[in-house]
Amino acid sequence: MSIHRLLDAPKNHLKAFAFGGLVVAQAVAGTTLAAHAASADDTGRNLAAAEAPNTVKAPETVRQVSAEQLLKLAERQVGISENSAGGGTKFHSWYMSSPRAKETVARDSGSIAGYADAAWCDMFVSWVGSQLGMQDTVGVDAYTVAHAKWFASQDRWGSTPKPGAVVFFDWGRSKNLDNIDHVGFVIKDNGDGTIKTVEGNTGNGKVEIRTRPASQVVGYGYPSYAA
Numbered sequence: 001m002s003i004h005r006l007l008d009a010p011k012n013h014l015k016a017f018a019f020g021g022l023v024v025a026q027a028v029a030g031t032t033l034a035a036h037a038a039s040a041d042d043t044g045r046n047l048a049a050a051e052a053p054n055t056v057k058a059p060e061t062v063r064q065v066s067a068e069q070l071l072k073l074a075e076r077q078v079g080i081s082e083n084s085a086g087g088g089t090k091f092h093s094w095y096m097s098s099p100r101a102k103e104t105v106a107r108d109s110g111s112i113a114g115y116a117d118a119a120w121c122d123m124f125v126s127w128v129g130s131q132l133g134m135q136d137t138v139g140v141d142a143y144t145v146a147h148a149k150w151f152a153s154q155d156r157w158g159s160t161p162k163p164g165a166v167v168f169f170d171w172g173r174s175k176n177l178d179n180i181d182h183v184g185f186v187i188k189d190n191g192d193g194t195i196k197t198v199e200g201n202t203g204n205g206k207v208e209i210r211t212r213p214a215s216q217v218v219g220y221g222y223p224s225y226a227a
Contacts, residue, residue, distance in 0.1 A: 064226050065132045065133070065134055065225060065226060066164075066225050066226045067162075067163045067164025067223075067225045068163070068164075069132065070128060070129070070132060070134070070138075070164050070185070070223075070225070071163065071164055071185060071187055071198065073128055073131060073132065074124075074128045074185050074198045074207075075187075075198050075209065077124070077128070077198075077200070077207040078198065078206075078207050078208060078209060079206060079207060080200075080206065080207045081204070081205055081206045081207075082120065082201065082205035082206070085116075085117045086117045086118075086119075086205060087115075087116045087117030087118065087120070088116075088117070089120060089123075089124075089200075090127075091120050091123040091124045091126075091127045091200060092115060092116055092117075092118070092120055092123060094123070094127050094130070095115055095120075095123040095126065095127070095142055096112050096113075096115045096116065098130075098140065100126075100140040100141070101115060101142075104141060104142055104143065104146075107146070108143060108146075115142060118142060119142075119201055120142075120200055120201045121144065121182050121183050121184065121199060121200045121201040121202065122141055122142050122143060122144050122147055122183050123142050123200070124184075124199070124200025124201065124207060125138065125139075125147075125166055125183050125184065125185065125200070126138065126139065126140040126141060126142070126147075128185070129223065134223060137223040137224045138166065138223045139151065139166075139221070144168060144180045144181070144182065144183045145177060145178055145180050147166075147168075147183065147221070148168045148177045148180050148183075148218065148219065148221065149177055150221075151166065151221030151222070152177065152219075152221075156221055156222045156223075156224075157219055157220070157221055157222070158219065158220055158222065159217075159219055159220065160220065161186045161188075161189040161195045161214065161217070161220060162186060162189075162220065162222065163186055163187060163188055164185060164186065164223060164225055165185070165186040165220040165221065165222055165223075166183060166184075166185060166186075166220065166221040166222075166223065167183065167184055167185065167186050167195065167197060167212075167217055167220050168180045168182070168183050168217070168218045168219055168220070168221070169181055169182040169183070169184075169212065169216045169217060169218065170216065170218045171216060173215050173216055174218070175218055175219070176218070177218060177219070179218070180218050182199070182201075182202070183199070184197040184198055184199030184200070184202070184210070185197060185198050185199070186220065187209070190211065193213060193214055193215070194211050194212060194213055194214060195211070195212055195214055195217070196209065196210070196211055197209070197210050197211075197212055198210075
């Protein structure tokens with residue numbers, strides 16, 4: 001798909017949202033991260049047990065997750081594809097069932113059912129962060145412009161491609177957050193004016209690893225990772 005933001009989201013409703021409340025609502029003391037990931041990630045049930053903290057219960061736990069762990073989970077989704085209607089992925093299903101969907105519908109109008117075949121690059125990014133208990137530092141949204149503005153509002157926005165950074169693109173090559181079209185994760189800076197990324201809803205509506213010119217990047221959002 002050529003345009004990956006939710007085009008029907010009114011820009012005058014764009015706000016920055018904190019996601020700490022969502023973490024509190026979803027993180028129950030004693031619930032293992034492995035069990036959380038297993039319920040949503042059919043392709044990789046052992047990642048949380050092998051690579052992530054044992055519990056999801058506090059902001060300091062979020063910082064125990066490394067960029068490498070997050071990227072491994074994201075890259076394991078490569079090949080997942082949308083259906084003929086442009087939806088039907090587990091990322092759509094997860095977002096529609098999340099408390100965040102109600103919040104973004106209230107903000108942007110529409111309906112939860114409308115997410116079933118909506119552009120899903122940002123749902124993919126949000127899903128990956130959520131599986132590792134990183135909702136309050138990766139963010140949860142389906143609209144790339146609002147998601148980028150949330151990072152900026154948290155003073156976690158910049159122009160340096162770092163592994164695990166959330167990268168926002170404008171195919172028109174502007175630096176205007178309102179023109180953002182697409183989002184993914186940075187795998188690495190190739191050092192030649194390009195970056196290697198993992199993205200949802202790219203190519204023919206799949207999760208893929210891509211090489212992108214840095215000139216298409218509006219900016220980067222920086223989650224908090226373990227050192």
